[in-house]
Ligand SMILES: O=C(O)CCC(=O)C(=O)O
């Protein structure tokens with residue numbers, strides 16, 4: 001397979017994951033390990049791989065993150081849980097239109113150093129083959145635009161992500177710096193069924209009212225989370241204390257040559273490229 005892989009700019013830096021991930025705990029090429037991971041994701045909608053990154057890789061990314069934090073674009077504002085503009089067909093207090101708050105900073109693919117372990121991991125055929133098998137995708141491709149593939153998020157004290165359903169069918173995150181408190185990822189599995197057109201307004205309203213108990217995910221620095229967030233509503237609680245939460249989001253497409261929409265790039269990054 002390796003010799004058939006298309007040569008991308010990233011892959012010329014080498015795809016060895018030695019020293020980047022804990023291959024003893026996470027043998028990505030092992031078929032039993034892959035099958036186990038897929039079964040967990042299918043059953044729970046989330047796969048949590050603790051100690052995925054080595055301590056050295058976490059330290060490297062944390063240092064890069066601190067060095068480049070001055071480049072971050074900060075957004076703060078309100079949005080609906082459906083991440084769509086308010087729909088005038090419903091009243092303002094309807095779950096479709098209720099507003100939640102999100103605030104964070106973010107740096108983009110082009111601001112990740114050329115020799116970063118994040119680029120090596122993102123472009124690795126072993127990693128992508130593992131993801132394809134677990135996600136039941138035929139192939140995964142980087143974004144065509146220079147911003148959206150690898151993002152590093154910063155949540156300083158008080159910053160949070162409000163309850164929302166993702167637009168993408170899956171997301172991959174790596175926790176790099178754990179805050180002193182808060183910054184907890186909470187979700188409610190399969191709250192809606194977007195493919196079937198079931199937006200679950202009543203249930204979502206109860207979630208926004210705090211009437212439905214949410215599940216938490218225990219994460220440590222170096223933990224990888226693979227999450228199906230289109231139907232499982234989720235949030236990240238406000239960071240508490242002066243240690244900024246730092247988290248990487250790796251994003252792929254199942255088709256080549258796809259860019260994130262211009263409106264989404266303006267919203268998340270404040271620029272197009
Ligand atoms: O910060 C996290 O752990 C989750 C991020 C998330 O939900 C998103 O970027 O849509």
Ligand SMILES: [Fe+2]
Nearest residue numbers: 165166229234
């Ligand atoms: Fe999300």
